Amino acid sequence: MKFKMYKFLFTVLISMIVANSAFAKTKITWWNYSDEGGGLDATLKEMVQDKFNASQNDIELEIIFKDGDVNDNTRTALLAGVGPDIITSSGASYVKAYHDAGFLLSLEKYSQQYGWADKILPWAYNTGVFDGQFYSFPQNYETMLYFYNKTLFEENGWKLPTNLKEYEDLAEKIMAKGMNPYVYGSSGWQPTHEHLVGNYFNTYAGPENVYKALTGEIKWTDPVFVESIELLKKHMLAGYWAGSLENYYAIGWDDYFSQLTNRQAAMLPIGTWGFGDTIAGFEAISDEFGWSKLPILGNYGGNPNYQLSIGSTMSINASSKHPDEAAKVINWMISDKKRVVELTKKLGFGNWLIPLNYDDDDFSQDIHPSMRDFFVDFSETTAKGDYGYTTWTFYPAEAGSHVWKEMEVVWAGDITVMEYLEEQQKLWDKARSKNALIPVGKR
Amino acid sequence: MNTLFSKNFITWYFLLPVLIIHFLVIIFPSLSSLILCFTDWNGFGKINFVGLENFKELFDDRVFLLTLKHNLIWTVLFLTIPIAVALLGAYLLTGVKRFQLFYRFVFFFPYILASVVNCLIWKYLFHPMHGIGTYLSSFGLDFFSTSPLTSKSTSLYAVAWVDGWHFWGFLVVIYITAMYQVDESLYEAADIEGATKWQKFWYVTFPMISPTFFFSLLIIIIWSVPAFDYVHMLTNGGPAYSSEVLANFLYYEAFYQMKVGYASSIGALMFVYVFIITALFGLLRRLGLDI
Secondary structure (H helix, E strand, O other): OHHHHHHHHHHHHHHHHHHHHHHOOEEEEEEEEOOOOOOHHHHHHHHHHHHHHHHOOOEEEEEEEEOOOHHHHHHHHHHOOOOOOEEEEOOHHHHHHHHHOOOEOOOHHHHHHHOHHHHEOHHHHHOOEEOOEEOOEEEEEEOEEEEEEHHHHHHHOOOOOOOHHHHHHHHHHHHHOOOEEEOOOOOOOHHHHHHHHHHHHHHHHOHHHHHHHHOOOOOOOOHHHHHHHHHHHHHHHOOOEOOOHHHHHHOOHHHHHHHHHOOOEEEEEEEHHHHHHHHHHHHOOOOOEEEEOOOOOOOOOOOOOEEEEEEEEEEEEOOOOOHHHHHHHHHHHHOOHHHHHHHHHHOOOOOOOOOEOOOHHHOOOOOOHHHHHHHHHHHHHHHOOOEEEOHHHHOOHHHHHHHHHOHHHHHOOOOOHHHHHHHHHHHHHHHHHOOOOOOOOOO | OOHHHOHHHHHHHHHHHHHHHHHHHHHHHHHHHHHHOOEOOOOOOOOOEOOOHHHHHHHHOHHHHHHHHHHHHHHHHHHHHHHHHHHHHHHHHHOOOOOHHHHHHHHHHHHHOOHHHHHHHHHHHOOOOOOHHHHHHOOOOOOOOOOHHHOOOOHHHHHHHHHHHHHHHHHHHHHHHHHHOOOHHHHHHHHHOOOOHHHHHHHHHHHHHHHHHHHHHHHHHHHHOOOOHHHHHHOOOOOOOOOOOHHHHHHHHHHHOOOHHHHHHHHHHHHHHHHHHHHHHHHHHHOOOOO
16 A cells, blocks of 8 residues: 555656656746846846746746856856857957857858848848858947037027038037037046047048948058047047046046036037937936937048947857757847837837837837937938948957057057057958958948 | 875865865966966967967067056055055054044945945046035135046056055054054053153064064065056056056956957966065065064
8 A cells, every 4th residue: 555655656756747847948048248236137137038938938038147247257158168048248349259269159040030131230230240150149239429408509509510610610619618519538438439439430531431441441541540530639639528638538427418418518429328318317407409410520421420330249159958949039039129119218228229120110109209310310321321330349359449448548649640550450450360350241 | 094094184185175176266277377378369269379479579568568667656655655654543543542443443444345436436536527626626726627547647646546545444453453462561661761652663663563564565565466456447547558557457458359368478477476576575584584
């Protein structure tokens, strides 16, 4: 009797284990950066993890948030042959390094299966193509523009500049009023300098010349780039940003929006990640804001354009045991554009702005009109071929960090602009010889 | 078999877990880093040996030479100002009878604050729009109208000031602890001889706390080599490398430039420097100096 009881219990136990395995969900892990209390973690858990898990019964997604730099954690894990199924990286230079080391699975099969090439904006899709295969999914796109205090402009009869003369005249007029033309600074994020370098390259030398330099047709020491950096240096030392070079180094994120809203500065040159705080800042005051593409300053061609940039990416770990399920998660992310817009809206449009082909219908009525205008204008402008290139998406690692780190040395007068660009060219030559360049789609 | 369980071996068994952990987290990474000095590894892929190429490049690197100079200045600054202030503070505190614990806590408080908090406090204090400069300029004092952290001529000293501000309280505590160990009878004898306060400090206190004092010199010299957090958070070595130090430069090379091999060679030279300093102090101790 006793033996029979044991036999029964044993059978039940084994059946439970077998049943559990048969109906167990496949777990997919995904490492993402954390904003450490800023709301990103909770939003992603609620709008991605929980919604995905509720949408089906086969896969259990777990987003794990890494404090500090997620790239450091990811690199260490990948080197050890482990890591999550879905990898987040901070952009193309990391993807290139991961790809070269064999850490990433080609997503070509999934791209064809799910039709990702048709859903993602072509330029963004191309940044993830290495050796003809798709490896990284663009998680967030950014571009540079500038915000301005519209009410202040109207009161003073100022107009947005369309060329260098108007640009400098406007700056003089604003400074004569005791304000800073622009508020911008690098406190807390030294690579801010590269935003300015990119702006001057794309608006003075023009995107066509930048493209030629990226692809090796011309050198970075070409006079068009020398003139661009000389102009940036002139404007920096004239105090266009924050009043002086020293103040530019001292001010940071909080100052941007307070100076713009309290009329200490008239304009803010920043990426699309500034939309959220600008909207919030102006909601609290009676002034209105406007935004615009950067004006063309040089005579080397080109129309006002949007610089292309991918802020972060998603890839599948080559050692993932469940790549098909990981691809399903990624595909789910973009399967509903309204949900994508809702997510990025909740994050102030500074995160998860996935570069998809959006239509007017994808935006809900409560989205801020300036954001809607931007989305539409971005699609139209880039479709016409008016786009430029950011340093943090299209530069190889060494040249990409040199471009902002050494900029301070140029501003300090310790090296000449030509010396700065000669060193840039050397780093590009080195990267080219090592096949370490980032893919650039044909214009 | 008996030998394996002898008294000598048993000791090693107890030490074994610690030794294994030490090997895994200290010895192995250190040795790996030493090997990486001779490679061009970018931290991800294939490792190529390049011989002494990294060291050759390093000694031609103007920024590296600048960081050496800055680390030297940093060491001298920390060997002078915080030590002098801490000795004075500790000596004065020994004479305080009421609320001494409170004062000790006040002096030590910045040391227990996270470095990121200290950095934020001083960044705000030095801020050109709403820091102490704005307040002082209302009295016609314009010397803080720009942040000292953002001027090429002052950035290194400003960062050292902030780091020193948090560090000197630590020195006060170790000095005051040493001062309390001094035999009271020595002070009584000095009093009978009519010694002044300064004479009591110089001829009684200082010689008696000299082992602690020299220990503090040693740790300051050693800790000045990997100085990183305050520089990284306050200026990230800028403007224009004016506050760049070895450890921050190493970080930049490893994680921004993705030159892990090159960064390892900087780390190896830092290790050699610390090793020489430690050996030097060991030698002086063997020669009979009370340190």
